[in-house]
Amino acid sequence: MNGRTRWLGIIGYPIRHSLSPLMHNAAFEALDMDYCYIPLAVEPRRMRSAVDALQWLGFRGFNVTIPHKQRIMAFMDRLTPEAKLIGAVNTVEIQRDRLIGHNTDGRGFLGALREETGRSVAGLRVLLLGAGGAARAVAFQLALDGVRTLLIANRSSERAQGLARNLRRSSVQCSVSVLPWAEEALKTGAQQSDIIINATSVGMNPADPPLLSSTILRPHHVVCDLIYKPPMTALLKQAQKAGAMTISGLGMLVHQGALSFEIWTGRRPPVDVMREALHQAIMP
Ligand SMILES: NC(=O)c1ccc[n+]([C@@H]2O[C@H](COP(=O)([O-])OP(=O)(O)OC[C@H]3O[C@@H](n4cnc5c(N)ncnc54)[C@H](OP(=O)(O)O)[C@@H]3O)[C@@H](O)[C@H]2O)c1
Incomplete structure (x- = not known):
């Protein structure tokens, strides 16, 4: 690091678990780019001052993770249509004194899915578990990419209903239904689907059923x-x-990070290097 080093980071609370610094710094090293990406623990009540500080310290941008993804929207000078539609920001681009809020999670997921299956989701039927x-x-990216039907099931039904309402009110065109969070309904939903996605946090604990x-x-x-942790x-x-074919969250993590990298640097990152850095960190 020296006076010319460019700064990037990730804000969240807690932040110790984040693998993003590892992934991005591996990419910068591989491309011999003078950038440094750091984890920043930002308490929710300090978010405004932290965002101001990053801006005045000359950061190029930063990622945003739990619990700040929604609240940070209020501090943005501009939101991309994706971030607006999704209602959350995971990547902030700092252009002089302007903050631009992006969301690369949906495209990251679809990028990983396309890479691993070798096909697009257009015309397919999807069962989505979760509404966080x-x-x-x-959900929004699947609808934008042309899935035929989207069945949503979530433990709290109101949250699933809310997401379904938002999807129907947006300009995306796909049939959206909500299923009860019950075994029989999930069985029927699975029978009517080509792709099943777990977007709940159930499974993060290896003891989860x-x-x-x-x-x-x-x-x-x-x-x-x-x-992505555990990978299986x-x-x-x-x-x-x-x-069945299985896809873990690792690919999504890599691809959403790669999209953020491109937003900040204008360069395509070495995705394989990023994946390998994560793989090393995650594998038991
Ligand atoms: N691979 C990646 O790059 C990537 C990116 C982002 C997130 N993720 C993963 O995606 C998962 C969700 O993250 P998020 O940001 O959406 O979190 P979130 O907004 O807190 O949503 C959590 C979701 O999990 C459900 N849930 C939690 N405990 C449950 C239980 N015991 N039984 C049934 N459902 C339960 C919640 O249902 P209720 O609404 O009923 O509470 C909600 O749908 C996490 O595992 C996270 O690590 C991965």
Whole structure:
């Protein structure tokens, strides 16, 4: 680091678990770019001062994680249409004294899905489990990319209903329905779907039970978990047992990070280097 080093970072609270610094710094090193990406623990009550500080200290931008993704929107001078639609910001670009809020989570997920399946989601049917921040990003991007039907199930039904309402009110065109959070309904939903996505936090704890059993899953299913640690959740193990294709959250993490990298630097990052850095950190 020297006087010319450019600064980037991630704000969240807590932030110790974040793997983004590892991934971005590996990319900068591989490209011999004079950048440094640091983790910043920012308490919610200090967010305004932290954002001001990053701006005046000359940061190029920063990522935003839990619990700031929604509240930070109020501090942006401009929001991209994606961030507006999703209702959350995960990447801030600092252009002189202007803050631009982006959201790369949805495109990151779709990028990973395309890379791993080799096909687009246009015309496909999706069962989405969850209606939190990550589920919202994924749902809007799936709809923008032309899925035919989107079935949403969430433990708190009002949150799923809210997401479905937002999707129907937006300009995206796909059929959206809400399913009850109950085994029989999830079974029917899975039978009517090509892709099943877990966007809940169930599975982060290795002791968590699988959300769907292997008897519900079929070999034609593509089963995705947004969770990247552990890399093989109970749901993905069930899917593997059923002969379905499985996709962990690692690809999404890499691709959303790669999109942020491009926003800040204008350069395409070495995605393989980023993936390998994460892989090393995550593998037991
Ligand atoms: N791979 C990536 O790059 C990436 C990016 C972002 C997030 N993620 C992962 O995605 C997951 C969700 O993150 P988020 O930001 O969307 O969090 P969030 O906004 O807090 O949403 C959490 C979701 O999990 C559900 N949930 C929590 N505990 C549950 C339980 N015991 N039973 C059933 N449902 C439960 C919540 O349902 P209620 O609404 O009923 O509470 C909600 O739908 C996390 O595991 C996170 O690590 C991965």
